[in-house]
Amino acid sequence: EPEVTQTPSHQVTQMGQEVILRCVPISNHLYFYWYRQILGQKVEFLVSFYNNEISEKSEIFDDQFSVERPDGSNFTLKIRSTKLEDSAMYFCASSGSGYEQYFGPGTRLTVT
């Protein structure tokens, strides 16, 4: 069964460093998303992406964040200068319909 994959599974970085989180969405899906979940808290929307453009972003997705689909299979989230409060699980999701979203296993980001 097709699934969303994410790499790395765990990333440790120092405050102020740049990180790139990678996702391979389900192959025939056209809608892509990033969410995050701080430990013990609910899952929160960051950004949605379609046709090489951001469709919607939340207040969390400030100028330090960017997304890109560099080729036909990858979808990336870049955090330019990480802060301690960026520590969280980051989930990529994809959808073929805009209704049902399928989530990847997540990348645990730890900022020290």
Add this chain to the structure above:
Amino acid sequence: TQLLEQSPQFLSIQEGENLTVYCNSSSVFSSLQWYRQEPGEGPVLLVTVVTGGEVKKLKRLTFQFGDARKDSSLHITAAQPGDTGLYLCAGDRGSTLGRLYFGRGTQLTVWP
């Protein structure tokens, strides 16, 4: 203020019992999705409900979307230890690409 309130937050029952968990809001949703999440993993989609009053069944799980599309319930019949997990509801308020708003979840434990 939570857009989606899930109750109860924790539920601990014996194998074979029935249970219902709730997802309530004062807002209308164009669709609502139920996910199950294991520790350290991404949410796994169980079902999407779209029409007010809609009922969907997935083996021993029954999902209902309220007539006014503001609430939903998940009923499990004859719970089994394998049903143990965190159940999340997530609603789409009709944005272009279906940005999801998540509840905090119900942690279900089923004892043998």
